[in-house]
Amino acid sequence: MIDFHCHLDLFPDPVSVADRCDKDGIYILSVTTTPTAWHGTKKLERSRIKTALGLHPQLAHQRGSELPVFDKLLAETRYVGEIGLDCAPEFKGYWGDQLNVFRHILAACGEAGGRIMSIHSRRASRPVLDELQSNPDAGVPVLHWFSGSLRDLERAIDIGCWFSLGPAMLQSSRGRNLAARMPKDRVLTESDGPFAQLSGRALLPWDVMLATRHLAAMWEMTHEQTALHLNANLKRLLSDGASG
Ligand code: MN
Numbered sequence: 001m002i003d004f005h006c007h008l009d010l011f012p013d014p015v016s017v018a019d020r021c022d023k024d025g026i027y028i029l030s031v032t033t034t035p036t037a038w039h040g041t042k043k044l045e046r047s048r049i050k051t052a053l054g055l056h057p058q059l060a061h062q063r064g065s066e067l068p069v070f071d072k073l074l075a076e077t078r079y080v081g082e083i084g085l086d087c088a089p090e091f092k093g094y095w096g097d098q099l100n101v102f103r104h105i106l107a108a109c110g111e112a113g114g115r116i117m118s119i120h121s122r123r124a125s126r127p128v129l130d131e132l133q134s135n136p137d138a139g140v141p142v143l144h145w146f147s148g149s150l151r152d153l154e155r156a157i158d159i160g161c162w163f164s165l166g167p168a169m170l171q172s173s174r175g176r177n178l179a180a181r182m183p184k185d186r187v188l189t190e191s192d193g194p195f196a197q198l199s200g201r202a203l204l205p206w207d208v209m210l211a212t213r214h215l216a217a218m219w220e221m222t223h224e225q226t227a228l229h230l231n232a233n234l235k236r237l238l239s240d241g242a243s244g
Pocket of ligand 1 (some may be wrong): 005007082192
């Protein structure tokens with residue numbers, strides 16, 4: 001199983017979640033929301049748990065001052081996230097800060113030789129794609145919980161984006177409609193726990209099983225074939241993706 005976008009450090013008992021994932025052999029990309037969370041989150045690494053260095057767009061106005069910390073740590077990882085832009089009403093007012101932070105990070109990733117990046121694009125898929133296109137050396141973008149238009153989806157596919165999809169996204173027909181148009185060889189699963197919820201409960205990494213089930217139905221494959229296909233995708237991303 002693969003959870004390519006999870007906020008492991010934000011669960012009430014992160015150590016026991018990490019231990020269970022380790023025991024169950026779940027591959028995790030443990031994303032951070034601020035650069036200063038890096039060291040604490042890295043302590044949760046196990047053999048299949050990797051930590052991504054991030055600065056969440058919803059925190060750009062409060063934590064933009066941590067960019068020097070980001071720059072200092074970037075050499076230590078090949079994964080960056082959660083980064084991106086958010087144009088929901090409550091964050092629109094900080095658009096300038098968000099753009100500064102996102103542009104700084106994409107440029108830094110480019111200078112560092114490219115990174116695998118987990119990217120947030122809520123109500124902002126078009127500007128996110130504009131920035132990615134302006135920074136082609138930044139690495140491989142993995143758009144997490146993509147919810148843009150079909151047109152933006154086509155553009156994202158054209159510029160080489162990957163997609164990570166979770167049970168909450170695949171719960172809606174709109175999400176499934178987008179997922180059905182994504183290239184099967186550029187899709188991974190995610191939980192986005194504990195932020196993402198299903199039936200009023202925070203999702204846990206092993207809930208990616210539910211996303212795998214949706215994908216199996218969509219791709220008309222067995223659950224086992226789907227899991228193998230997703231593993232092969234991850235392997236290819238890690239071998240072709242930005243080395244750093
Ligand atoms: Mn997230």
